[in-house]
Amino acid sequence: MEYPEEVFADTANPIIARIHNRRKFAPTFLVRISCGDQEPLFPLIGSGASVNHCFMFFPPRRGRHRVGDIRISSVFPFNLFTRYKTLAASAEVVVFPKPQKCQLTHLSNRQIRSRGETSSNLAGFDSDLISIRNYVAGDPPKYISWKSTAKTGQLKTKELSSIELQNVIIDFDRMDKGNLEYAISCVTFTVLKLLRSRTPVGLAIDGEMIGPDISGAHKVKILTKLALYGQT
Secondary structure, three states: OEOOOOEEOOOOEEEEEEEEOOOOOOOEEEEEEEEOOEOOEEEEEOOOOEEEEEEEEOOOOOEEEEOOOEEEEEOOOOOOOOEEEEEOOOOEEEEEOOOOOOHHHHHHHHHHHHOOOEEEEEEEEEEEEEEEEEOOOOOOHHHEOHHHHHHHOOOEEEEEEEEEOOOEEEEHHHOOOOOHHHHHHHHHHHHHHHHHOOOOEEEEEOOEEEEEEOOHHHHHHHHHHHHOOOOO
C-alpha cells in the first residue's frame, strides 16, 4: 500500500495498492485486497508481474491514522472456498488538516503587499519571462507557449519570474480558538497558499517558533504541527 506524501482530512487521497506475483512461470488469478471498505480485485497477475490499483482514501479527521489490517484473498479456481491471509497493519499516517479558505489569507496578502514587492529569479507565474521549458503536468494552461510548441512538436511552458514577498509568520497561539478545527483548517489553507506563491512562511504554535522557509520539508513540519495540535 503506497500513500501519498501529503494526506488531508475529509479529502479524497489517492492510495495505490500494488501486488507482485513472485512466481516465475505461473500467473495468479482473482486476488482481492481488503482494507477498510476498499476491496480492489486483481483478475489476472502474470508471472513475475506487478499490478497496481488506485482507490480513494477519506480520513475523517486530522491526526495520526493507523492503517487497519489488510486481507489478501482469492476464490480461484472453483469459487467453492476462499483462501486468505491477513497482514497486520504496519503503517501509521499523519493526516493533515483539511484546508479551508478563510479571511486570514486575504489579510495576510494585503499586509504583505503593502510593504512592497520585488522581482525574484525564482520560477513562478507572476512577472518577467525567464525561459521556455518542457510542459510539466499541473502547469497552468494559460502559460503554455504555443509558438514554441508548434516549432518543437512538444508542449512548452513559459517560465516566469515570481514576485518575491516579505516573510510571513502566522501566530497561531494568538488566534481565536473558539472553533479550533476551523482555525486550524484556515491556517493550513493560508500556509499552502503562501508556499505556492513562493512566500516564506513561519508558524508560532504551542510556544514554539518555526522560522519562515519555503522548502518541502518545512511545509511538512508545519502541517504536521497543525495536524497533531491538541492531541497526545
